[in-house]
Amino acid sequence: MNYFLSFVILAEIFSILAVSTNLLMGIIGIFSVAQAAIMGVGAYTTAILMMAGTPFPLAMLAAVAVCAAINVLSSLPALRLAGDYFIITSFGTQLVATAVFINWQDLTGGASGLSGIPVVEIAGAGFPTAREFIVLSSLCLILVAAGFWLLMRSPYGRLLHAIRENEVAVVAAGRRVLRAKVGVSAVSGACAGIAGALYATYISFIDPMSFDIHVSVLVVTMLVVGGARTLAGSIIGPFLLMAIAQLLAVVDIPSTIVGPARQLIYGVILIAFMLWRPQGIAGKRL
Amino acid sequence: MTNLTVSNVTKRFGGIVALNDCSFSIDPRRTTCVVGPNGAGKTSIFNVITGFITPETGTVAFQGRDITRANRHERVRQGIARTFQNLKLFEDLSALDNVLVCLKDEAGNDPLTAMFRPFHTAAVLRRKKAEAAALLVQVGLGHKTDALAGSLSYGQKKLLCIARVLATGAELVLLDEPTSGLAAGALDTMVEMIHALKRQGKTLLIVEHNTQIVQRIADEVLFFHRGHLMAQGTPDAIIADEELGRIYFGKGEVH
Numbered sequence: 010m011n012y013f014l015s016f017v018i019l020a021e022i023f024s025i026l027a028v029s030t031n032l033l034m035g036i037i038g039i040f041s042v043a044q045a046a047i048m049g050v051g052a053y054t055t056a057i058l059m060m061a062g063t064p065f066p067l068a069m070l071a072a073v074a075v076c077a078a079i080n081v082l083s084s085l086p087a088l089r090l091a092g093d094y095f096i097i098t099s100f101g102t103q104l105v106a107t108a109v110f111i112n113w114q115d116l117t118g119g120a121s122g123l124s125g126i127p128v129v130e131i132a133g134a135g136f137p138t139a140r141e142f143i144v145l146s147s148l149c150l151i152l153v154a155a156g157f158w159l160l161m162r163s164p165y166g167r168l169l170h171a172i173r174e175n176e177v178a179v180v181a182a183g184r185r186v187l188r189a190k191v192g193v194s195a196v197s198g199a200c201a202g203i204a205g206a207l208y209a210t211y212i213s214f215i216d217p218m219s220f221d222i223h224v225s226v227l228v229v230t231m232l233v234v235g236g237a238r239t240l241a242g243s244i245i246g247p248f249l250l251m252a253i254a255q256l257l258a259v260v261d262i263p264s265t266i267v268g269p270a271r272q273l274i275y276g277v278i279l280i281a282f283m284l285w286r287p288q289g290i291a292g293k294r295l
Numbered sequence: 296m297t298n299l300t301v302s303n304v305t306k307r308f309g310g311i312v313a314l315n316d317c318s319f320s321i322d323p324r325r326t327t328c329v330v331g332p333n334g335a336g337k338t339s340i341f342n343v344i345t346g347f348i349t350p351e352t353g354t355v356a357f358q359g360r361d362i363t364r365a366n367r368h369e370r371v372r373q374g375i376a377r378t379f380q381n382l383k384l385f386e387d388l389s390a391l392d393n394v395l396v397c398l399k400d401e402a403g404n405d406p407l408t409a410m411f412r413p414f415h416t417a418a419v420l421r422r423k424k425a426e427a428a429a430l431l432v433q434v435g436l437g438h439k440t441d442a443l444a445g446s447l448s449y450g451q452k453k454l455l456c457i458a459r460v461l462a463t464g465a466e467l468v469l470l471d472e473p474t475s476g477l478a479a480g481a482l483d484t485m486v487e488m489i490h491a492l493k494r495q496g497k498t499l500l501i502v503e504h505n506t507q508i509v510q511r512i513a514d515e516v517l518f519f520h521r522g523h524l525m526a527q528g529t530p531d532a533i534i535a536d537e538e539l540g541r542i543y544f545g546k547g548e549v550h
C-alpha cells in the first residue's frame with residue numbers, strides 16, 4: 010500500500026514538473042532540458058529555508074518565486090530570438106546548476122546533499138508519511154492543473170496559441186509578444202518550484218543526482234509520451250513511465266542492470282514515439 | 296490636418312535600394328492607393344510605416360509625433376495597423392479567436408489575472424467574444440465564427456484579415472494587396488468592404504495593382520518605381536500619365 014502511495018506521490022510531483030516543461034515546450038515552443046535543474050533550485054531553496062526553521066508554506070512560496078525568476082532569466086535569450094537553439098542554452102543551464110549543487114558545499118551540502126529535511130506542517134497538521142503527504146501532493150497537482158486549464162482557456166491562452174501560430178501577426182496586432190512569453194516562462198518556473206518543494210519534503214533527502222540531466226531528459230520523455238500542449242499529456246506521461254519503472258523493479262532481474270535497463274527502455278520508447286506518434290498519447294503535434 | 300508624413304525615407308537591402316528618398320503626406324479619412332510594378336518598394340514603405348523595418352535615413356511622423364523608431368506595438372496603440380500580402384492568419388485558430396487576439400483591449404491578456412481571477416476572466420472572455428463576433432458580422436463572416444481560419448476560402452481569409460486589423464481599433468489602416476488573387480464575386484465584396492471602411496472614417500493606404508479598382512476606391516495615388524516615389528496625384532491624373540503607364544505596363548504586369 011505504502012509502495013503504491015509513494016508511486017502516486019512521485020508521479021504527481023513529476024506531473025507538476027511535466028506541466029512546467031509543457032509550458033515551455035508545448036506552449037511557447039522552446040525545447041528545455043533544464044527543468045530538473047529548476048526543480049532542484051526549488052528543492053534546495055525549500056530544504057535550506059526549512060532547515061533554518063522557516064515554515065513550509067513560506068519556504069515553498071520562496072521556492073516558487075526563486076524558480077520563476079531563474080526560469081525567466083535562463084529562457085530570456087530564447088524568448089527574444091527564435092527558440093531553435095534554446096536546447097543548447099538550457100543544457101548549459103542544467104550543467105551550471107548541477108555544478109553549483111555539487112560545489113556550493115556550505116549551502117547545498119555538496120555531493121552528499123542535504124538530509125533530515127523537516128516534515129511538512131501546515132497550520133498544525135503534519136504530513137509525515139505517504140498516507141498524509143498524498144493529500145498535499147494531490148492538492149498541489151490539482152491546483153497546478155486548474156491553473157494550466159484556466160490559463161489556456163483565457164484570452165491570454167488564445168494569445169499564446171496565436172504566438173505559436175504566427176508571431177509576426179501577433180506583433181502586427183499590437184501585442185507584446187516578449188511580455189506574453191515571459192509570463193509563461195515565469196509560470197513554468199513556478200511549477201518547477203512547487204515540484205521541487207514537494208520532492209524535498211517528501212523524500213526528506215536531496216542531492217545533486219536527484220536533479221541532473223538524466224532527470225531533465227526523463228521529464229521531456231514523459232511529456233513526449235504523454236503528449237505536449239495538453240494537460241492530459243502532462244499527467245499521463247509521468248504516470249505511465251513511472252509505472253514502467255515500478256514494474257521493472259518488481260521483475261526478477263539483477264539489481265545492477267535495473268538502472269541501465271530502465272534507461273534503455275525509456276530511450277526506445279522516446280524514439281518510437283518520435284517516429285510513430287510525435288503528438289504522444291494525448292497531445293497535439295508540436 | 297495631415298496625419299501621416301513620411302520624409303526622405305531611404306532603405307537599402309544589400310545593393311538593392313528598396314526605398315530611395317521617399318517623401319509624402321496623407322490626410323485623414325482619405326484613401327490612398329500605392330501602385331507600382333513588382334519590387335517597386337510598396338511593401339517596404341508599409342514596413343517602414345508600421346515599424347517592421349527601420350529606414351537608414353528619413354523620418355515617419357503620425358499625428359505630429361515622430362514614430363521612426365517607435366516599437367511596433369506602440370504604433371498600433373497610436374492607431375496604425377496593417378495586413379500582410381501573405382495574410383499571416385492563425386490558421387489553427389477559429390475565425391473568432393483570430394479576431395479576439397487582435398482586439399485593442401488588453402484585458403485578460405496576462406497569466407495572473409487568468410489564473411487567479413477566473414470569474415473576472417470568464418466575463419472578459421465573453422465580452423471579447425461578443426466584440427470579435429460583431430467584427431466578423433461587419434466583414435460578412437458572421438456565419439463562420441467557429442470555423443478554423445485555415446478552412447476558409449481565400450476570399451474569406453482576406454476578409455478575416457480586415458476584421459483582424461479593425462479589431463486593433465486603428466484609424467490608419469494599411470492593406471497590402473487586399474484584392475489580389477480574388478475571383479470576380481469576392482473582388483466586389485472586398486471593394487464594397489473598402490468603401491464601408493471609408494464611410495467609417497478610416498484613413499486607408501492600400502497597395503492595389505488593378506487600375507480599375509484604383510479608380511473605384513482611391514482619392515489619391517502614390518506611384519512607386521524601383522524605390523522612387525515617382526508621382527503623387529489623383530487616380531485620373533496618374534492613370535493618364537503616359538510615362539508612368541509605360542513603366543507600369545511595360546513590365547509585362549498581369550491585370
Ligand SMILES: Nc1ncnc2c1ncn2[C@@H]1O[C@H](COP(=O)(O)OP(=O)(O)OP(=O)(O)O)[C@@H](O)[C@H]1O
Nearest residue numbers: 308311312313332333334335336337338339340380
Ligand atoms: N527583407 C528584405 N531583404 C532583402 N530584400 C528585400 C527585403 N524586403 C524587400 N526587399 C527587396 O526590396 C525591393 C522592394 O520590395 P517590396 O517588397 O517593397 O516590393 P513590392 O513593391 O511590395 O513588390 P510586390 O508587388 O512584388 O509585392 C525588392 O527588390 C525586394 O526584393
Ligand SMILES: [Mg+2]
Nearest residue numbers: 337338339380
Ligand atoms: Mg509587396
